[in-house]
Amino acid sequence: MAGAQGSALALAVCQAGGLGSLPAAMLSPQALQAELEVLRQQAAGPWNVNFFCHTPPEPDAAAETRWREALQPFYAEAGIDPESVPAGAGRVPFSHAVADVVEPFAPPVVSFHFGLPAPDLLARVKSWGSVVLSSATTVEEARWLEAHGADAVIAQGLEAGGHRGMFLTADLSTQLGSLALLPQIVAAVDLPVIAAGGIASAEGVRAAMALGAAGVQVGTAYLCCPEASTSALHRQALMSEAARHTALTTLFSGRPARGIVNRLMQELGPLHPAAPAFPLATAALAPLRAHFEAQGRSDCTPLWSGQNTSGCRPLPAADITADLARGFAQPSGSES
Numbered sequence: 001m002a003g004a005q006g007s008a009l010a011l012a013v014c015q016a017g018g019l020g021s022l023p024a025a026m027l028s029p030q031a032l033q034a035e036l037e038v039l040r041q042q043a044a045g046p047w048n049v050n051f052f053c054h055t056p057p058e059p060d061a062a063a064e065t066r067w068r069e070a071l072q073p074f075y076a077e078a079g080i081d082p083e084s085v086p087a088g089a090g091r092v093p094f095s096h097a098v099a100d101v102v103e104p105f106a107p108p109v110v111s112f113h114f115g116l117p118a119p120d121l122l123a124r125v126k127s128w129g130s131v132v133l134s135s136a137t138t139v140e141e142a143r144w145l146e147a148h149g150a151d152a153v154i155a156q157g158l159e160a161g162g163h164r165g166m167f168l169t170a171d172l173s174t175q176l177g178s179l180a181l182l183p184q185i186v187a188a189v190d191l192p193v194i195a196a197g198g199i200a201s202a203e204g205v206r207a208a209m210a211l212g213a214a215g216v217q218v219g220t221a222y223l224c225c226p227e228a229s230t231s232a233l234h235r236q237a238l239m240s241e242a243a244r245h246t247a248l249t250t251l252f253s254g255r256p257a258r259g260i261v262n263r264l265m266q267e268l269g270p271l272h273p274a275a276p277a278f279p280l281a282t283a284a285l286a287p288l289r290a291h292f293e294a295q296g297r298s299d300c301t302p303l304w305s306g307q308n309t310s311g312c313r314p315l316p317a318a319d320i321t322a323d324l325a326r327g328f329a330q331p332s333g334s335e336s
C-alpha cells in the first residue's frame with residue numbers, strides 16, 4: 001500500500017505467516033534499497049515487493065493549466081499562487097533502472113499493478129526466480145495476464161481501497177464487485193486466483209475460498225495497525241462514520257482509486273474531466289494538501305480506503321493476520 005506503509009508492516013505480516021508486501025511505487029532507489037535490505041535480513045519466509053507498471057504520460061502544458069484552473073478556488077482559499085507550484089510525476093513505473101536495484105535481492109514474489117512490464121523486463125524478473133503476480137479487474141485482464149506470463153492473478157473487486165489495477169480499459173462500468181468477479185476469473189484462467197476487495201474478517205476469507213480463491217489479498221484492514229505509516233488524519237477518518245462513504249476518484253493521481261469522500265471530492269466531483277493523466281494530477285495538489293493538513297484538515301488529502309472498514313482496528317498486524325487466517329481453517333463442526 002504505497003504511501004501508507006513500508007517494510008515494517010510487510011515484515012510484521014510475514015512474521016505472522018502471511019505474505020507481507022513492500023510497496024515500491026513511491027520509493028526513491030535509495031529508499032527501495034534500504035527497505036529491501038530490511039526484508040532480506042529479517043523476513044523468515046517469503047515476502048513480496050510491489051511495483052506500478054504504467055506507461056508514463058508525455059507532459060502536457062495545456063492539460064496542466066486546465067487542472068490548475070479547476071483547483072483555483074482551493075488555491076485562492078489557501079493563498080497559494082498556482083504558478084509557483086512545480087509539476088512532477090510522483091510515481092515511477094518499474095524499469096530496468098529499478099530492476100538493477102532489485103536484482104541482487106531476488107525477491108521471492110514480485111507483484112505489479114496496471115498490467116505487467118514489457119516482455120524483456122518481465123523475463124528479467126522471472127530470471128531471478130521471483131513468482132510474478134498482477135491484478136485483474138475484469139475477466140479479460142485475467143486472461144491477458146495468464147497469456148503474458150503472470151504466475152497468479154489477483155482478482156481485484158470494486159470494493160478494494162486504493163488504485164484500481166485496471167489496464168485494458170478505462171471504462172468504469174466494466175468493474176465488478178468481488179462476489180461477481182472472483183468466480184468468473186476462477187473459471188476463466190488456470191492460474192491460482194487471489195481474491196482482493198472487501199475482505200476484512202475470517203468469514204470474508206472463508207467466502208473467498210468457497211468461491212475458488214487460492215488465497216486473499218487484504219489492504220484496508222491493515223491501515224490502522226501500529227506498523228502502518230497511515231497518517232493520524234487518515235486513521236481518524238478510517239475509524240469514523242465518514243468511512244462508510246467511499247468513492248472512486250481520479251482527483252489525486254489521474255487514475256481511479258477508492259478513498260473516503262472528502263471536501264475536494266465533494267466540491268469538484270470525484271471523477272473530474274480536467275484531472276491529467278496518471279500520475280500527473282498529484283503535483284498540483286501537494287501544496288493544497290499540505291496547507292489543509294497543517295490545520296488538521298483532510299480537505300485535499302487522499303484518504304484511500306476500501307468499502308469495508310469493519311476490519312480496521314488499531315491492533316498489531318500479527319493480530320489482524322491471525323484473525324484473517326482463521327478463515328483458512330475448517331469451521332468447527334464441519335468435519336464429516
Ligand SMILES: Cc1cc2nc3c(=O)[nH]c(=O)nc-3n(C[C@H](O)[C@H](O)[C@H](O)COP(=O)(O)O)c2cc1C
Nearest residue numbers: 001002023113160161162197198218219220304306
Ligand atoms: C491505502 C492503500 C494503498 C494501496 N496501494 C497499492 C499499491 O501501491 N499497489 C497495489 O498493487 N495495490 C495497492 N492497493 C490495493 C491493494 O493491493 C488491494 O487490492 C486492496 O487493498 C484490497 O481491498 P481492501 O482494501 O478492501 O482490502 C492499495 C490499497 C490501499 C487501501
